Amino acid sequence: MSKHLYPCLWFNGNIAAATQFYCDLFENSTIQANNEIVTKFEIEGTAIKLLNGGAIFTKNASISLFVKCTSKQEVEKLWHAFMDGGKAMMQLGEYPWSPYYAWVEDKYGMSWQLILGELQEGEQKITPSMLFTNNVFGRAQEAMQWYTHVFKTSKNVYIDQYKDADPNLDGKLKFGSFEIQEAQMVAMDGPGKHLFQFNEGISFVVECKDQSEVDYYWDMLSEGGYEGQCGWLKDKFGVSWQIIPIELNTLMSKRDTAEKARNAFMKMTKIIIKDLY
Numbered sequence: 001m002s003k004h005l006y007p008c009l010w011f012n013g014n015i016a017a018a019t020q021f022y023c024d025l026f027e028n029s030t031i032q033a034n035n036e037i038v039t040k041f042e043i044e045g046t047a048i049k050l051l052n053g054g055a056i057f058t059k060n061a062s063i064s065l066f067v068k069c070t071s072k073q074e075v076e077k078l079w080h081a082f083m084d085g086g087k088a089m090m091q092l093g094e095y096p097w098s099p100y101y102a103w104v105e106d107k108y109g110m111s112w113q114l115i116l117g118e119l120q121e122g123e124q125k126i127t128p129s130m131l132f133t134n135n136v137f138g139r140a141q142e143a144m145q146w147y148t149h150v151f152k153t154s155k156n157v158y159i160d161q162y163k164d165a166d167p168n169l170d171g172k173l174k175f176g177s178f179e180i181q182e183a184q185m186v187a188m189d190g191p192g193k194h195l196f197q198f199n200e201g202i203s204f205v206v207e208c209k210d211q212s213e214v215d216y217y218w219d220m221l222s223e224g225g226y227e228g229q230c231g232w233l234k235d236k237f238g239v240s241w242q243i244i245p246i247e248l249n250t251l252m253s254k255r256d257t258a259e260k261a262r263n264a265f266m267k268m269t270k271i272i273i274k275d276l277y
Contacts, residue, residue: 004207005151005183006047007065007128008242009110010057010200015039015050018108022048025081033249046126049205060196061089063239064103064111066127066186068119075100075114082106097175109201128204129186132173133194136237140173140187143237150220151180162189181206203232203240210245211273218243218270231271245273 011018019039023029026043033040039050046065069075079092085107092102092114100116119125132140141159148154157177162169172189179185206221208214218227221243224236231244248271251261261276268275 003047004246005181006049006205007063008049008051008203008205009059009108010053010202011050011108012055013052014108015052018050021108025078033253044125046124057199057201059109059111059201060199061103061105061111062131062133062194062196062198063202064113064129064131066113066115066129068115068117068123068125068127069100070117070119072100072116075102075116078112078114079104082112124184127177127184127186129188130198130239131188131190131194132237133190134197136197137189137191138172139237140189141176143239144173144176144178144187146236147180147185148178150217153182154178154180157184166191198234198238198240200232200234200240203242205242205244207244207246214243214245214271214273217241227269229269230265231268244271245276247273248276251276 016034016039019031019034019041022043023031023041028045029041029043031039031041037052041048067078069078075092079102082104086105088102088104089111090101090103092100095101098115098117102114103111104114105111113129130140130143132138132143144156148156155178157179158175159173160175162172162174169191172191173187176187177184178187206217208217218233221235221241222233226234228234231242232240233243234240248261248265251257257277264275265271
């Protein structure tokens with residue numbers, strides 16, 4: 001997955017323990033940043049950020065992580081690890097789309113979809129998945145088209161619509177995959193009533209190389225949505241994004257620049273890079 005576009009999971013404490021849990025569970029893992037507020041790591045090539053933001057937001061299943069497993073043993077290993085203190089959303093078993101599949105929420109509230117299959121060349125092992133429910137049900141394909149329009153390096157990869165089903169489902173997106181900024185993503189429409197929808201509990205970070213990129217993604221992704229504080233916004237589908245300059249992490253980590261950058265950052269909506277110095 002792209003090193004400059006990745007999911008951020010909201011936590012109320014326990015980010016160090018969660019980071020260690022995920023990195024111990026997956027064979028190919030590295031911890032890149034680790035402090036009381038933010039941890040960042042890679043598992044199987046996918047970057048993930050954990051933010052200790054308090055009790056304001058809670059993660060939910062509107063955004064989950066697909067894990068393609070190449071053996072039943074791998075599916076079962078992850079299933080048992082996530083079920084320890086977690087809960088099943090769909091039990092482990094055979095389904096029309098996979099001979100071995102499960103959907104589980106781990107003890108930290110993160111949802112994972114485990115699926116048995118063969119990894120194709122260039123395919124991510126771990127892929128973020130967006131489920132469009134309730135007031136945005138039926139807009140998954142529209143969202144795919146919008147995101148691939150907004151991001152400069154992007155493409156639709158696969159689209160599978162509901163067909164010959166309930167008229168309320170006809171033409172809705174059963175499963176879609178796309179790439180934005182070299183990050184592979186999944187989108188699906190979720191029929192029926194759900195107790196969850198997109199919120200700030202899981203967002204996507206977009207690291208920008210300069211102010212012009214910050215301005216571009218901020219303006220495009222906030223169109224029809226909502227501008228928040230500290231580089232956060234909600235797009236017109238309710239998905240949360242953090243639009244930040246790459247150099248912010250460096251400024252925040254240096255003793256001589258951290259306090260000034262942090263104080264300026266906390267007062268901003270869109271990030272103005274020159275004002276961080």
